[in-house]
Amino acid sequence: MAKAIKGGPGLRKLLPVLSIILAVAVQITVKNSARHPAVKVPYFTYALILGAAVYSAFLIISFFNKDINNTVKHKSFFYAAAVLILNILNILTAKFAVLPVLHFPSLDKVFGVFINDSLLLLKCLGYSLRLLGCGYLFGALAGLTTGIFIGFSKRASYWISPVIRVLGPIPSTAWIPLVLVSFPSVVSASSFLIALSVWFPTTIMTSSGIANINNSFFEVSATLGADNFSKIFKVGVPAAMPHIFLGLFNGTCASFITLVTAEMIGAKYGIGWYINWQKDMLSYANVYAGLIIIAVVFSILVTFLFRLRDKLLLWQKGVIKW
Numbered sequence: 516m517a518k519a520i521k522g523g524p525g526l527r528k529l530l531p532v533l534s535i536i537l538a539v540a541v542q543i544t545v546k547n548s549a550r551h552p553a554v555k556v557p558y559f560t561y562a563l564i565l566g567a568a569v570y571s572a573f574l575i576i577s578f579f580n581k582d583i584n585n586t587v588k589h590k591s592f593f594y595a596a597a598v599l600i601l602n603i604l605n606i607l608t609a610k611f612a613v614l615p616v617l618h619f620p621s622l623d624k625v626f627g628v629f630i631n632d633s634l635l636l637l638k639c640l641g642y643s644l645r646l647l648g649c650g651y652l653f654g655a656l657a658g659l660t661t662g663i664f665i666g667f668s669k670r671a672s673y674w675i676s677p678v679i680r681v682l683g684p685i686p687s688t689a690w691i692p693l694v695l696v697s698f699p700s701v702v703s704a705s706s707f708l709i710a711l712s713v714w715f716p717t718t719i720m721t722s723s724g725i726a727n728i729n730n731s732f733f734e735v736s737a738t739l740g741a742d743n744f745s746k747i748f749k750v751g752v753p754a755a756m757p758h759i760f761l762g763l764f765n766g767t768c769a770s771f772i773t774l775v776t777a778e779m780i781g782a783k784y785g786i787g788w789y790i791n792w793q794k795d796m797l798s799y800a801n802v803y804a805g806l807i808i809i810a811v812v813f814s815i816l817v818t819f820l821f822r823l824r825d826k827l828l829l830w831q832k833g834v835i836k837w
Contacts, residue, residue, distance in 0.1 A: 528574060528587050530595035535567045538602040541610070548612035551621050558626035559605060563598070570594065620800040628804035635789070640808060642784040643774060646702065650709025651770050655763060658714045662721025662762075666755070667747055672722075679718060687712040687769070688776045695780070705777035712773040713766035717759070724758025725751050760824045767820065771813055 542560050547553070577584035601622065607613040609621035629636065661679075664671040687708045698704035728751060736750045752759075778787030786805050793801035 528577065528591050530591050531570050531598060532567060532574075534595040534598040534602070535563050535570075538598055538605070539563050541602055541606065545606070545610045547609045547621070550612040550616050551609050552624075554621065554623040554627060556627065556630075557623055558630065559601075559609075559622040562622075562626050566598070617797065618799055620803070624800035625803050625807075628801050632801065632804070636786075636804070636808065639784050639786050639789045639805075640812070642782075642788075643778065643786045644812075646705050646778070646785065647709060647770060647774050650706040650774075651713050651766070653706070654710035654713025654766060654770070655717055657710065658717025658762065658766070659721055659759065661714070661718040662759075663725065663747065663752065665718070665722040666725025667751065679715070683715040683719070687773045691777065691780060701777075701780075701782055705774070705782065708777050709770045709773050712769035713763075716765035716769065717762040720758045720762030720765070721755060724755030727758070728754045756828055760820065760828075763820060764817065767813070767817055771809065775809065 539560060542557065542563070573583060573587055577587045605622050608616075608619050609623065661675060665675055665679075666672075690708060690711065691704075694704045694708055695701070698707060732750050732754060733746055736746055741749065774785075775787035775790070778785035779791040782788040786808055790802050790805040793799070793805065
C-alpha cells in the first residue's frame with residue numbers, strides 16, 4: 516500500500532501523456548466522417564505529437580528540478596483534461612459530424628490554418644500589436660497623469676472628476692462613428708479608441724489609490740524634509756501602486772475588446788479584421804485560429820503585467836494570482 520501511494524505522483528504526471536496517446540489512437544483508428552472535407556495533412560495528430568514531445572521534455576527535467584517537478588504535478592490533471600476535451604471535440608466534429616459541419620470544422624483544419632496562413636496571420640498580428648501598443652501606452656500614461664492630478668489637486672478634481680463620471684462609463688466603441696470622421700486615418704482613430712478604453716480604469720484606480728493613502732505617510736515625509744515632488748512620486752505613487760495595477764489589468768481587458776471591434780471597421784489588416792473577413796467568407800476554421808491567437812496574446816500580456824507587479828510590489832506577491 517505504501518509503495519502504491521508513493522508511486523501515485525509519478526502516475527499522475529503521466530496522465531497527460533496517456534491522454535495524448537488516447538487522442539492519437541482515436542485520430543488514427545477512427546475514420547473521418549464523409550461530411551467533413553478531407554485534409555491532406557493530419558495537423559491535429561502532429562500537434563498532439565509535438566505536445567507529447569514538449570511535455571515529455573519537461574517530465575524528464577522534473578526529475579532533476581524541484582520547481583518544475585511541482586509545476587508538472589500541479590498542472591498534470593489540467594493538461595490531461597485539456598487534451599481529453601480536444602479529443603472529444605475531434606470525435607464530435609471530424610469523426611462523427613455531430614456538430615454542424617459549417618460552423619464546427621475539424622481540428623485538422625483549425626491547426627492547419629496556423630501553417631497554411633502563417634504569413635498573413637503574422638502580418639495581422641503585427642498590425643494589431645502596433646495598434647495595441649500605441650493605444651495602451653498613451654492610454655496608460657494619460658490615465659496615470661489624470662489620476663495623479665485628481666488625487667493630489669482639489670482644483671483638478673473639481674473640474675476633471677465630473678467629466679470622468681459622465682464620459683468615462685461610456686464604452687469606447689460607442690465613439691467609433693465620431694472618431695472615424697474626426698481622425699485622418701483608421702490607425703490613429705483605432706489607437707485613440709484603445710487609449711480611451713485604458714485611460715478610464717487607470718484614472719479611476721490611480722486616483723482611488725491616492726485617496727486611500729494614510730495621511731501619516733505624507734506627514735512623516737514632510738517632517739523629513741520632502742518637497743511636493745517627492746511627496747507625489749516617492750510617497751503617493753508607490754503607495755497607490757496596487758490600485759494602479761488593478762486599473763492597468765482592467766484596461767488590458769477593455770483594450771482587447773476595443774482593438775477587435777475597431778479593426779472590424781475600416782481596417783486593412785489586424786486580427787480583428789482577419790476574423791471578420793473570414794467570418795464573411797464562412798471560413799470558420801480561420802475564425803477559430805484568430806480567436807486562439809487573441810487568447811494567447813492576451814494571456815501573455817496579463818502574465819507579463821502580473822510578473823511586473825510582483826517584482827515592483829514584493830510585499831504583495833501572491834496576494835492576487837494569475
